[in-house]
Amino acid sequence: MNLALADIRHKLGRFVLTCLGLGLLMAVALSMVGIYQGVVTEALALSRSLRADLWVVESGTRGPFAESSRIPGDVREMVARLPGVAAAGAITLRTAEAQAPQGTIRVQVIGYEPGRPGGPSAIATGRGLGATRFEIVADARSGLPLGATLLLGRYRYHVVGTTRGLVASGGDPLIFMQLRDSQDLQFRLAPAAARRAIAANAGSGGTDTVNAIIAQLHPDADPALVAETARRWKHLAALTDQQQSDLLTLSVVNRARVQLGMFTVVLLFVSAVIIALIIYTMTMDKLREIATLKLIGAPDSTIVGLVLQQALLLGGMAYVAAVAIVFSARDVFPRAVVLGPGEVAVMAGVIAVICLLGSLVSIRAALRIEPQQALGG
Amino acid sequence: MAGPLVQVEKLSKTFGAGETAVRALAEVDLVVEAGEVVGLKGPSGSGKSTLLNLIACIQEPTAGRLSIGGETVWDGQWRVPDLxxxxxxxxxxxxQSHNLLPxxxxxxxxxxxxxxxxxDRSAARQRAGALLDYLQVGKRASAMPARLSGGEAQRVAIARALVNRPQVILADEPTAALDSERARVVMDLLRQVARDQQAAILVVTHDEKIFDRFDRMVALRDGRIEQQQRSAA
Structure with missing residues (x-):
């Protein structure tokens, strides 16, 4: 006969409410783990979606994400001719505030040449960009439906396709447009400013500038070797995709990552204290029953089993509730909450360890209960 | 009668040491035979509960000798490895308050x-069911303790005390929470159990209404046996 289960059945409502409360707390801790993973995933989402093996940027910079980078657009031709390069594409990147039908939204605008590297890896609805200008492909996170119009700078763009899960390291949804459009948006001066520049003999402002050239290599090409070749041009720097990924996670989002990590640790510590207190209270509520069990000859293993099984059941049920809460609510979060089987399993292990440690105090207290405490008067 | 099942010789218990020492029990001698129901009475602080705790092996005596079922349990040290x-x-x-697990x-x-x-659980339940029937509370076998009346709960507690066919039954004010009629019924049950199972039963009580239900009354005062009296019944 399982005493732990019998006691839980006897106080089922109270136990379920306790599990739900604890589940909410664990859900917060689990969300933090998901947000932590989400920050890393989002930081890499853009670079991964572009499927670049090599990033060629302005010399002396670690662009285009960690630092600003501007290079001439014709560098693309030079990079495309490098040994080992299968395809190269010029891209621009710019964070912008845009007027969407639902209001002002913040987006990351990517300009690329359709047919060359730099576009979205997959289209969820609609179609990709063609030859027509002033068209965009928007990520679903922007809230822009197919056919919607977006006012960006001085121009209006029409949504012809959507993607899913493509955001910048700051969580802003990606908007893809033709390179020419993005260069106009980014580098062309407003008419009055252009007139002033011409009058000052500074030209009208050339627009064939890009932020980076991305290259896809042949399968047998060594990215480090191709990067080294690109660096020989004095005005260029080159990073492999691995270097770019490291830069994004260890530099660009590092502070946010550490902050979230520390907050997760604090939450787990608070959870541990609360779990220990709940288990202790549950045990002390049964002081007379435990004393009676000892008096009628129950061995210590029965008492330890009672406390331990209830602690693990409490933790297990609360964790199931936490997983259900997080998975049903994660789409409501403004930033990605990424939880795979690995994270869920590791967190389950952490909760089990917390429950085991939390029950140690209660087990010690239960074993110190004297059998004569069962005798009244 | 098969012989003494509880034998207490010069049993003493002192709490604390030095000037603050309190002698709760002083060289008490007591024998309870198989089939005998003995009452233990005395004012508060007389040592009744201490004597019961010592016989129950939940407190260690300070001096003397204690035997259960003919086997020496304590004679200056515990002689039984697993109490x-x-x-x-x-x-x-x-x-007193049945202490059934709720x-x-x-x-x-x-x-x-x-x-x-x-x-095995099914064998245990079979024996438990038979005992509940024997104590005339078999119809309440599936009831939770909170749903049992005071008398029913005390019968279930008696069944629990009997289920392992113990040689000795120790009862701490078992009728304190019952009215006179139910108290007498419980005592009659205990007498029946003592007779049927040849168990030695020691009952701590203040309840004068049931004094006539004991084979012998032992009165304690200041940690010593003041009087032992066989019942006229």
Whole structure:
């Protein structure tokens, strides 16, 4: 006969409410783990979606994400001719505030040449960009439906396709447009400013500038070797995709990552204290029953089993509730909450360890209960 | 009568040491035979509960000798390696407020003492059911303790005390929470158990209404036996 289960059945409502409360707390801790993973995933989402093996940027910079980078657009031709390069594409990147039908939204605008590297890896609805200008492909996170119009700078763009899960390291949804459009948006001066520049003999402002050239290599090409070749041009720097990924996670989002990590640790510590207190209270509520069990000859293993099984059941049920809460609510979060089987399993292990440690105090207290405490008067 | 099942010789218990020492029990001699129901009375602080705790092996005596079922349990040190096993197998307890586990129904409360001893649950429940029937509370076997009347709960507690066929039954004011009629019924049950199972029963009580239900009354005062009197019944 399982005493732990019998006691839980006897106080089922109270136990379920306790599990739900604890589940909410664990859900917060689990969300933090998901947000932590989400920050890393989002930081890499853009670079991964572009499927670049090599990033060629302005010399002396670690662009285009960690630092600003501007290079001439014709560098693309030079990079495309490098040994080992299968395809190269010029891209621009710019964070912008845009007027969407639902209001002002913040987006990351990517300009690329359709047919060359730099576009979205997959289209969820609609179609990709063609030859027509002033068209965009928007990520679903922007809230822009197919056919919607977006006012960006001085121009209006029409949504012809959507993607899913493509955001910048700051969580802003990606908007893809033709390179020419993005260069106009980014580098062309407003008419009055252009007139002033011409009058000052500074030209009208050339627009064939890009932020980076991305290259896809042949399968047998060594990215480090191709990067080294690109660096020989004095005005260029080159990073492999691995270097770019490291830069994004260890530099660009590092502070946010550490902050979230520390907050997760604090939450787990608070959870541990609360779990220990709940288990202790549950045990002390049964002081007379435990004393009676000892008096009628129950061995210590029965008492330890009672406390331990209830602690693990409490933790297990609360964790199931936490997983259900997080998975049903994660789409409501403004930033990605990424939880795979690995994270869920590791967190389950952490909760089990917390429950085991939390029950140690209660087990010690239960074993110190004297059998004569069962005798009244 | 098969012989003494509880034998207490010059048993003493002192709490604390030095100037603050309190002698709760002083060289008490007591014998309870098989089939005998002995009452233990005395004012508060007279040592009744201490004597019961010592016989129950939940407190260690300071001096003297204690035997249960003919086996020396304590004579300056514990002679039994596993006291909980001793309690489980040889001693049954009946409490003032029945102390049934609130999360087990009546039959499982009774069967529990057997399953703690490694007996299969269905066999334990079978014996528990038979005992509940014997104590005329079999119809309430599936009821939770909170749903039992005071008398029913005390019968279930008696069944739990009997389920492992103990040689000794210790009862701490088992009728304190019952009215006169139910108190007498419980005492008659204990007498019947003592007779049927040849168990030695020691009952701490203040309840004068049931004094005539004992084979012998032992009066304690200031930790010593003041008087032993055989019942006229």
């Amino acid at each position: 909980r096993r001793l309690r489980r197998e040889r001693i049954g307890f009946i409490f 999360f087990l129904n009546a039959i499982d409360n009774v069967a529990l003492a057997m399953t703690l001893d490694g007996v």
